[in-house]
Amino acid sequence: MTYPQQQRPAPVYYRPVPFSGLAIAGFVLSLLWGFGFLSLIGAALAAAGIRETKRTGKRGRGLAEWGLGLGILGSLWLVYLVGTWVIGTTT
Numbered sequence: 001m002t003y004p005q006q007q008r009p010a011p012v013y014y015r016p017v018p019f020s021g022l023a024i025a026g027f028v029l030s031l032l033w034g035f036g037f038l039s040l041i042g043a044a045l046a047a048a049g050i051r052e053t054k055r056t057g058k059r060g061r062g063l064a065e066w067g068l069g070l071g072i073l074g075s076l077w078l079v080y081l082v083g084t085w086v087i088g089t090t091t
Contacts, residue, residue, distance in 0.1 A: 017057065017058060017059050018058055018059070019058060019059045019060045019063075020049045020052045020053050020056075020058040020059065020060040020061075020063075020064065021049075022045050022046075022048045022049035022052050022064070023045075023046065023049030023050070023052070023053060023058075023060035023061065023063045023064035023067065024049075024060060024063060025042075025045045025049075026042050026043070026044070026045030026046025026047070026048070026049045026063075026064055026067035026068065026071065027042070027046060027049075027063040027064065027066055027067035027070070028042070028067075029041050029042030029045060029067070029071070030042030030043060030046060030066075030067040030068070030069075030070035030071035030074060031070060032074075033070075033073070033074040033077055036078050036081075037078070038074075039070070039071045039073075039074025039075055039077075039078065040071065040074075040075050040078070042067055042070070042071040042074070043067070043068055043070075043071025043072055043074075043075060044071075045067070046063075046064045046065070046066075046067030046068040046071055047064075047068055049061075049063070049064035049067065050064045050065065050068065
């Protein structure tokens with residue numbers, strides 16, 4: 001008794017989910033603490049990246065969260081530096 005030859009199912013190709021460009025840009029700019037206002041811009045882009053990853057399902061939410069945290073720390077560092085400069089020049 002012979003069995004009919006079974007056909008293999010057609011291969012399924014999955015498209016990779018793209019990364020959020022806002023999340024990447026926010027993370028990279030937040031890493032640049034020494035340049036002051038770039039960390040502020042990085043924090044804003046990272047916040048927009050978090051919203052984009054929620055809305056569209058793109059990858060990069062972790063990068064955006066780290067970018068937001070580093071951007072906030074960089075902004076606090078900028079406030080500290082400006083504050084110490086102002087206090088040092090007024091006394």
